[in-house]
Amino acid sequence: MRADIIAAVNQGIIAIVQLRHRADFMRRRCGWLRLSPLALLASLSGCSGHQLRLLHPDGPIAATSLRLSVIDVLIMLCIILPTGIFVAISLWRFRAARKARYDPGFTHSVRLEVLMWGVPFAAVATLAYFSWRGVFLVNPYAPTALGQRKSLLAMPDRPGKANPLVIDVVATDWQWLFIYPDQHIAILNALRLPAGRNIEFRLTATDVVNDFYIPQLIGMIDVMPGMRTKDMMRADRPGVWQGFSADISGAGFSWMQFPTRVMTQAGFAAWVAKTQAVPTHLDYARFRSMARPTIDLGNVTQVFSAVQPHLFSRIVHAAMNGVTYTTPMFLTEHMRRDLARRVPYLSGYPHS
Amino acid sequence: MLVHLQGAWTPWLGRLTLSQIPYNSPIVLGAFVFALLMAVPIVALFTYYRRWGYLIREWITTLDHKKIGVMYIIIGLVMLLRGFIDGVMIRTQQLLADGPRSAAHLQAVHGYLPPFHFDQIYSSHGTIMIIFAVTVVLTGFQNIIVPLQIGARDMAFPYLNAVSLWLTAAGAALVMISLFVGDFSHAGWVGIIPLTELPYSPGVGVDYWDWALQLSSLGTTLGALNLITTIVMMRAPGMRWFRMPFFTWATLSTQTIGLTAFPVLGVALALLSCDRYLGTHFYTAGLGGNLMLYTDLFWIWGHPEVYFIILPAWGIMSEVIPTFSEKALFGYTVMVAATLSIAGLSWAVWLHHFFTMGAGPGVNLVFSVSTMLVGIPTGVKVFNWSLTLYRGRLRFETPMLWAIGALFLLLVGGLTGMMLAIPAINYTVHNSVFVVAHFHTMFLVSVFGIFAGLMYWFPKVFGFRLDEHSGRRFFTFFSLGTVFVFAAMYILGLMGMTRRLDYLYDPHWQPLLIIQEFGIFLYCVSVFYFCKMIYVSIRDRAKEAHGQDVWQTSRTLEWMTQTPVPFYNFAVIPVVHGRDAWAMRRDSGLTATSPDQYEDIHLPNNTIVPALLGGLAFGFGFGMVWRIWWLAGFSLLGIIGLVILRSFADDKGFTLKAAMVRRMERNHEDTGIMTDHISPPVAELMLFQ
């Protein structure tokens, strides 16, 4: 019985997701479909459905979030739509001019009152079930969504942690540094990932809090100084996605983007090998000069080889011990009064 | 100095120098000219008609809860306009700064605002809208209406009431002055930690934000104390708990939240001040500080605060919908239960504002479920309003239009709130404009409620109705603006656009940004109709003058008083025989209010002390912001001294003789207007007589 229901719900969801894909496909094929309201919306937003990043996940984590959103919205609409329609009809039917049945005594009904607590309660209970499932499916520390998935409801119990590629993420003011500790390489303001392999991020910041976010691949996770958070993901296919910081961190925040290039496993291996050969090394001293407040206006990327071992923990411990990178006045509220310094601001804070 | 400051400091002026006044910024200059254009005519008119004395005797020194409420609402509406202008600037910047090829104007790299300026604008937008506009206007309504609804002559502590007002005003003044002297915070209305710490916010911006919030939160806490005491202690004979009008219940729940939540904000900010002024390490990343502590404390206040804002608006809807449905509120008892449970639950959900901070699945799940539980009583309320409409006799006058608009917005906000409550979904949209759209939908429920209340109670307080014609236009344009701005914003959220961006990297967002800007244009049109509505109504006030009960179908006690309400509210305190006391009287033809016997009415004298306290509080805040220690010190001593002095003042208050009450009331019944302009004298002036 239970299995039947689960299978049915599952089918429904899959159908909806497929329907969406089909609509995309049709829209590309047939021009007249553009006239349908949804398509119109999509075309407004840049002529390609793929601008709606959250509706087009490219990895199991983001896909799970989308699936749960669809379920949530459907359940809520079961209540909200009828209520809205009921209100609209009442407004029309009982307007004074229409002289419909008027019953000022209708102010209480035990049966309706039981119903009005019961129905939302049932909805919340159902949603709570999905929330419980979801919390483990996309648990940043050990997401079960990365394991083998048979269906949404009969979910895998074991986190899919097999053979992850570890990447250390460091947010500075206002750049991103990605360290591949096992490969001893690092890259600034860009991210390279192999497709089809689990990735484990360990994240920290030098100074202030940022939020790590690649909409189609991975949800947000806070990046905090003196602390280490974790997150895991996998990308389904090669391609380029935009990653960025989602949490205001000061003047350079709006430019904290990192193009995320997902490569084939072979391509990634080749990139690693190439990077290991670059002459620029990265040690803690170099990191400190790099971490001074910098607005990355032009998305300047840089690769490093021979990254000092345990650089990540070194950075975490430094922050815990009170190392900060003070923001100069002219990069804060006071910019107006420092017009003379406009030039360094425009080109990014100089690494002198 | 215990901390290292960037920039100069002198004993007399602290950090203040001439260069802190941004006269070279064209935008600030424009704002300054605008403020002058608003202020100069007002000052000139007061001087020309010699009304300053009147202003001081009748308003600045007043302890009358209705006048205090009106002043709250005026401050709130002025701040609403300021916040709106900030909003327009934010939207325009994002429209102009979309895509790497977007043009640069003034000193910006993209658009016309550099990040420093932009960040201040959205921080002040949020702070102003939440703390100084919506909260303040709603406090004003509660001040005016609650004593009337429960049949009281004034608040429990009229003097404290005035102190609350002037503390709030001092906070608002600090925010306003930051526009012209120095900077405002750039760290969002929530004051993101550790961005607000001295190394990352070396200027005075965060301090302005800090002290403005601190002052207004003190005012709000005292106000909550006052309103709760009033409701518990001052109800008219026969007004049992379950006969209280629903708005009063909403106020009771709201202020219980206020009394318990606002002190937490006070503590959170005090610890931040310690970090910034004394060099402690409460919230720093290193040296034993814990920045997550701030986030927790802030939202332990912050979430209850959002219910502090929505509950009174729901209270207004629960008054307006029955009145214009000609029916009592459906399921009164259930509604009370729902409101109280929302107030209770609002305490247990704060972590949903930072699911992404890295808590384990267990913790996130608990707060996810508790958040969704709030949806149950909220749903109950919606059903009750719908059933109130059902089999009613609906009249769509402006207050009703706003209330219904609010009802539909609530459906949308509830839907998206329930999405955000699920961590697996929240991870993808937290800090995106999807969340911004969610909470604007919810705040707009409050704003719609506010306008419903404004249209509904305005005739009670001022004696004439607001112009229906321009009122409808105002509603139409405001609603359309809302649809355009926020529908587009939800879609942008799904497109992955995050919050607080000075520069948008994706040019594909352009079409939706244009739609939003169009919505902003509609909002601007609605502001025009709002002003027109006020102007036309005042011009035609004689034509639109109304008696006791403008709407003819209202239900609660405030409609039993004379209109405009005399300063003593009720000539004789009414005895209450049931719920919806005024409707009961009307139904049984007992609307005549003139009793056979009048009695003396005793009320407090007016006093200038609360306004002085407000002024000194402003001095203290300003001194602290700029680290002018002598100014802060003297202001603080002044406050303490004045409070002590006042406690010795032997003020017996003011007695209105029964014969006088009789004359005023009878006169009013004959002519329909209050002829004798009597109000309590100013206590301090009597010292000189």
Ligand code: HEM
């Ligand atoms: C059914 C009721 C509601 C639910 C389930 C709900 C849920 C949520 C959740 C989960 C968040 C966090 C989103 C995030 O930052 O990731 C949130 C944010 C917010 N909500 Fe609601 N909410 C509800 C009602 C309200 C109401 C009534 C208001 C206020 C009038 C409100 C105002 C806000 C605000 C201001 C924020 C964001 C603050 C910020 O980050 O700046 N919400 N809501």
Ligand SMILES: [Cu+2]
């Ligand atoms: Cu806003």
Ligand SMILES: [Cu+2]
């Ligand atoms: Cu909340």
